Amino acid sequence: MTSLLIRDAVLDGTATAILIEDGRIAALGEERPADRTIEAAGLYAFPSLRNAHTHAAMTLFRGYGDDLPLMEWLQTKIWPAEFLLTEEDVYHGTRLALLEMLKGGTTWLADMYWHRDGVARAVRDMGMKGHIASVFIDLGDREKAREQQARTIERLAERDRYGPRVKMAFGPHAIYTVSNESLEWIGRLAAKENLIVHIHLAETEHEVEECRKQHGTTPTRLLQRLGLVGPNLVAAHGIWLDEEERRMLADAGATVVTNPVSNLKLAVGGIFAYREARQAGLNVALGTDGAGSNNNLDMIEEMKIAALVQKHRSGDPTCLPAREALAMATEAPARAYGLGTGKIEVGEPADLMLVDFSEPATQPVHDPVSNLVYAANASNVHTTICDGVVLMHDRIVEGVDEQEVVRAATDAARGLFERVAAEGKA
Ligand SMILES: [Zn+2]
Numbered sequence: 001m002t003s004l005l006i007r008d009a010v011l012d013g014t015a016t017a018i019l020i021e022d023g024r025i026a027a028l029g030e031e032r033p034a035d036r037t038i039e040a041a042g043l044y045a046f047p048s049l050r051n052a053h054t055h056a057a058m059t060l061f062r063g064y065g066d067d068l069p070l071m072e073w074l075q076t077k078i079w080p081a082e083f084l085l086t087e088e089d090v091y092h093g094t095r096l097a098l099l100e101m102l103k104g105g106t107t108w109l110a111d112m113y114w115h116r117d118g119v120a121r122a123v124r125d126m127g128m129k130g131h132i133a134s135v136f137i138d139l140g141d142r143e144k145a146r147e148q149q150a151r152t153i154e155r156l157a158e159r160d161r162y163g164p165r166v167k168m169a170f171g172p173h174a175i176y177t178v179s180n181e182s183l184e185w186i187g188r189l190a191a192k193e194n195l196i197v198h199i200h201l202a203e204t205e206h207e208v209e210e211c212r213k214q215h216g217t218t219p220t221r222l223l224q225r226l227g228l229v230g231p232n233l234v235a236a237h238g239i240w241l242d243e244e245e246r247r248m249l250a251d252a253g254a255t256v257v258t259n260p261v262s263n264l265k266l267a268v269g270g271i272f273a274y275r276e277a278r279q280a281g282l283n284v285a286l287g288t289d290g291a292g293s294n295n296n297l298d299m300i301e302e303m304k305i306a307a308l309v310q311k312h313r314s315g316d317p318t319c320l321p322a323r324e325a326l327a328m329a330t331e332a333p334a335r336a337y338g339l340g341t342g343k344i345e346v347g348e349p350a351d352l353m354l355v356d357f358s359e360p361a362t363q364p365v366h367d368p369v370s371n372l373v374y375a376a377n378a379s380n381v382h383t384t385i386c387d388g389v390v391l392m393h394d395r396i397v398e399g400v401d402e403q404e405v406v407r408a409a410t411d412a413a414r415g416l417f418e419r420v421a422a423e424g425k426a
Contacts, residue, residue: 002035004388009040009354010368011344018045020350023388028346038393043354043382044368046326047344048107049299050333053198053236053257053287055113056122057085057093059100060413061292070204070266078292082114084419089412090118096409098126099402100297103395104378105353107386108339110234110257110287112171112198116155120162127391127399129351131337133171133198136186140179149185156193165387167337169196169234175219176207180226187228196337197228201235201256204268208240220245229254234336236287239263239270243280246273250282255336258328260309261302262289274310275319285332286325298378299329307373322373354383 003026006018011028019027019034058078065077090113101109108129111119116134123130134155138145152170159168170186172178178186190197202208202219211219220241223229231253238256241249249256258272277284286306288297303325310320327342334342344352355372357365362375372380384392391398 002388003032004350004385004390005031005034005037006040006045006354007031007037009043009045011045013368015041016045018344018350018352020385020388023350025344025346025348025350028344036390038354038383038390040354040383042358043356044365044372045344046105046353046355046368046372047330047342048351048353048384048386049105049329050108050110050285050339050342051101051106051287051297051299051329052110052234052255052285052333052336053259053289054097054109054111054297055290055292056097056101056109056111056119056297057090057113057115058290058292059096059297059409060085060089060093060416061290062295064292064417066295070268073266073293080423081416081420084416084423085114087115087118089416090115091122092405092409092412094119094122095126095405097291097297098122098128099397099400099405100378101299102126102128102384102386102391103381103397104298104300105355105381105384106297106299107351107353107384107391108333110169110196110198110333110337112169112173120166123166124162125400127165127389128386129165129167131167131169131196131198133169133196136170136172136182137177138179138182139177145179145182149182152186152189156189169198172197172199174200174203174207175211175222180215180222183223183228184226187223187226190232191227191230194232196232196234198234199223199228199236201238202240202245203237205240205270218242218245220248224248234285236289237263237268237272238277239268239272241273241277243276246277246280246282250277250280253283255283255285255332257285257287257333258306259287259289259302260306262293264305264309265293265295271309271313273313274306275314275316283332283335284328285336286328296378300372300377300380303329303373322367322369325373326369350385350388352385353381355380356382
């Protein structure tokens with residue numbers, strides 16, 4: 001048994017001892033000798049953050065092709081480069097993303113990307129946790145659909161290959177890139193295997209209009225018809241949902257992940273109807289989307305912008321208060337993916353962060369949650385713990401050579417764009 005004692009961290013306003021045994025929180029307010037003790041006087045304990053929608057390896061595209069419309073950005077910049085990505089590129093890009101995330105208090109991610117093995121190895125090697133979805137795209141092509149389904153079955157057979165911290169989810173990209181037949185097939189398989197279906201849904205008005213033209217209904221109703229609307233569904237964006245669709249998703253126990261920074265940067269033309277979604281009882285989680293459209297993976301910044309955008313949209317400063325923003329980044333993803341309560345409680349996985357508010361920008365501390373959401377950023381995170389293992393302490397990353405991770409990713413990006421240039425693609 002391994003144990004860790006955190007002494008005197010401020011938890012819910014009181015200096016408390018947090019005892020961790022075998023990756024779980026064993027006791028609160030009780031000090032016992034442990035293998036390692038962290039003196040945390042003056043530091044604030046929060047559950048670690050969970051990034052519920054990202055494409056981690058897109059760190060390789062950070063700052064590449066900014067300030068373009070969504071389709072032009074995808075068609076002229078991202079897709080030509082993604083076409084040349086190797087598993088090693090994805091491994092190094094994902095490690096860079098995970099390093100950034102863990103330095104900002106994030107310990108879990110829901111990723112959707114190419115080269116699943118590269119992503120999964122990176123999550124395992126960085127000591128983090130994640131639900132990894134391979135992108136499934138068949139573009140309505142029967143041959144492609146067969147090939148993608150066969151690969152999905154292969155991946156399912158080896159879903160435990162990367163250890164207990166790396167889980168599998170299905171990743172049909174969107175209703176406009178995956179055929180109805182394949183969506184239906186994924187829905188049946190996900191229900192049978194009790195796995196999450198992670199999909200982009202109702203991101204743009206164009207998607208809704210095209211869906212009406214092609215299928216005579218809206219994207220969410222189409223998913224409902226195909227049998228995918230249930231507790232296993234996690235839909236990214238959901239900007240263009242109507243009231244009935246929000247209720248349909250809520251009643252089914254599905255989750256929507258809002259990604260406000262990416263939506264703002266790509267100017268997708270709408271703002272997620274948070275207040276209405278909450279009134280419908282919908283579980284709403286938070287994500288950064290990829291670094292290509294954010295351009296960082298700072299979940300603390302994402303919480304703040306989520307709150308600000310919703311206050312602005314509703315014209316009501318009481319909308320999306322700081323505590324709800326924190327819950328979107330902790331409890332909501334936990335609920336969606338069956339990760340426990342997402343809180344610091346006895347019996348829960350020991351996924352937590354210690355935050356240092358001693359900098360001028362985060363003083364004084366009237367309300368720690370308010371300071372975390374509105375005044376802090378990733379650099380205020382002092383210590384990050386995942387499954388009871390210290391990934392970072394006093395801003396020093398443990399068990400991983402930080403410089404090597406950064407160097408390998410920048411080398412991978414350089415190599416990739418040399419190949420892109422050689423192909424004359426961008
Ligand atoms: Zn996305």
